[in-house]
Amino acid sequence: MHVSGSPTLSVLVREQLAHPSPIRQIMKMADRQSILAMGLDPAQVISFGGGWVNHAAPDAFRQAYAEVIGDPALFHRSGGYTATLGELECREQIARFDAHLFGVPRLAGEHIGIGLGSTQLTHDLFRVLLDPGDTVMLLDPTYANYEGQIAFAAPGARVVRLRVLDPDTWTYLPAADSQRVIAEFNQLFDVHQPRLVLFGAPDNPTSQILPHPVAEAMLERTAAASAWLAIDFAYKCQHFASPPPYYAWSPADHHNLIAIHSNSKWARGLGRRLGWIEAAPPVIDALERVQQCSILCPDTLSQMTMARYLAKALADGSLCRYVEDTNAQYAHAAQVTIDAIDEHLGLPRLTPAGGLYTVVDVRTEAEAFVRHALQATGVLVVPGGGFGASLSHGVRISYGPLVTMPDTIREGLARLGHWMRSI
Numbered sequence: 001m002h003v004s005g006s007p008t009l010s011v012l013v014r015e016q017l018a019h020p021s022p023i024r025q026i027m028k029m030a031d032r033q034s035i036l037a038m039g040l041d042p043a044q045v046i047s048f049g050g051g052w053v054n055h056a057a058p059d060a061f062r063q064a065y066a067e068v069i070g071d072p073a074l075f076h077r078s079g080g081y082t083a084t085l086g087e088l089e090c091r092e093q094i095a096r097f098d099a100h101l102f103g104v105p106r107l108a109g110e111h112i113g114i115g116l117g118s119t120q121l122t123h124d125l126f127r128v129l130l131d132p133g134d135t136v137m138l139l140d141p142t143y144a145n146y147e148g149q150i151a152f153a154a155p156g157a158r159v160v161r162l163r164v165l166d167p168d169t170w171t172y173l174p175a176a177d178s179q180r181v182i183a184e185f186n187q188l189f190d191v192h193q194p195r196l197v198l199f200g201a202p203d204n205p206t207s208q209i210l211p212h213p214v215a216e217a218m219l220e221r222t223a224a225a226s227a228w229l230a231i232d233f234a235y236k237c238q239h240f241a242s243p244p245p246y247y248a249w250s251p252a253d254h255h256n257l258i259a260i261h262s263n264s265k266w267a268r269g270l271g272r273r274l275g276w277i278e279a280a281p282p283v284i285d286a287l288e289r290v291q292q293c294s295i296l297c298p299d300t301l302s303q304m305t306m307a308r309y310l311a312k313a314l315a316d317g318s319l320c321r322y323v324e325d326t327n328a329q330y331a332h333a334a335q336v337t338i339d340a341i342d343e344h345l346g347l348p349r350l351t352p353a354g355g356l357y358t359v360v361d362v363r364t365e366a367e368a369f370v371r372h373a374l375q376a377t378g379v380l381v382v383p384g385g386g387f388g389a390s391l392s393h394g395v396r397i398s399y400g401p402l403v404t405m406p407d408t409i410r411e412g413l414a415r416l417g418h419w420m421r422s423i
């Protein structure tokens with residue numbers, strides 16, 4: 001008789017399972033079971049933890065779904081595969097979207113590859129661009145998921161970090177002294193020769209937008225070194241002042257530039273998974289080869305409805321109005337949040353330039369702080385360490401889920417402040 005032990009998981013997965021994201025761990029602490037186990041009433045918990053939006057999707061978008069679902073022939077079509085990079089009609093409408101809202105010139109369907117949201121696309125993009133031994137330059141702090149995505153999609157690639165937050169003064173360095181940050185970027189570049197530089201605009205968790213001179217220096221240096229520059233535009237539509245000129249850069253003009261886009265945040269399509277990459281055609285063709293093995297094709301219903309909605313909303317001007325109205329809601333929620341932080345916590349924080357977040361200096365090890373705060377106040381914030389070493393004494397506070405609930409934002413921060421003064 002053949003006797004064998006349990007089959008094992010891959011070494012890579014075992015390594016990653018041994019290092020779970022601290023953010024996920026904290027979010028697990030805030031699930032219903034854990035809250036009840038702590039003796040808290042789930043109805044009283046206020047969460048600033050979620051990285052999601054809570055405004056309404058455009059009603060015309062909902063109607064586009066109703067039209068497709070209500071028509072037997074269209075509904076039948078929505079159950080079929082599309083091309084691996086998405087339907088050309090949808091790719092062309094997306095190119096028009098970015099031209100219309102941000103003035104990105106000379107974009108065509110050939111520059112667009114559609115996927116199932118920017119998480120899948122970023123993973124597949126790392127597969128497209130990186131070999132073992134390559135280096136990726138990220139900001140510190142930046143979006144916590146990149147490191148895991150690099151580990152899975154490009155095993156053997158290394159990460160170096162460009163510091164953008166001074167944890168001693170809580171200064172966002174690129175805004176305070178862009179020349180110094182450019183000099184540090186060039187120094188790091190000289191030493192590590194990264195194959196890819198990636199930043200978010202606005203970034204998660206800082207909600208800061210890298211100033212144009214820094215982005216320009218990155219583009220010049222990466223182009224000269226035959227390296228890639230990728231910008232994660234998941235929150236591109238959420239900006240509270242005029243965006244910098246690089247929001248209009250086009251991969252038709254800059255062949256080493258890649259823009260990662262998501263439908264999740266601007267149109268509240270988080271669960272209707274759709275995103276796209278804008279890049280020069282050879283990158284898009286390579287993405288097609290990877291997506292043949294990862295998703296086969298993006299969601300057909302989402303593409304059909306997106307193409308229908310955009311055709312209408314671009315023509316009647318309602319897209320611009322929708323984006324402006326949404327921006328006003330997030331700008332208001334951001335202001336309520338920082339006013340309440342100043343009033344109740346009185347701690348250093350950043351002023352959001354867009355996006356859904358701010359970061360606050362809690363002047364102590366953040367993971368323990370977050371656990372104690374949840375237990376004592378029923379208020380959840382996210383510890384900063386997962387975003388980068390500069391945030392190990394900081395927390396991320398998200399106003400995205402509470403965008404329509406300013407009183408809840410105020411109450412949550414008042415509770416936190418009251419507890420902090422009592423310890």
Ligand SMILES: Cc1ncc(COP(=O)(O)O)c(C=O)c1O
Pocket residue numbers: 051116117118119120143200203204232234261262263264270274275
């Ligand atoms: C910077 C950034 N990129 C990408 C994503 C994921 O977006 P998607 O829903 O398109 O996968 C997030 C989500 O929080 C994010 O913060």
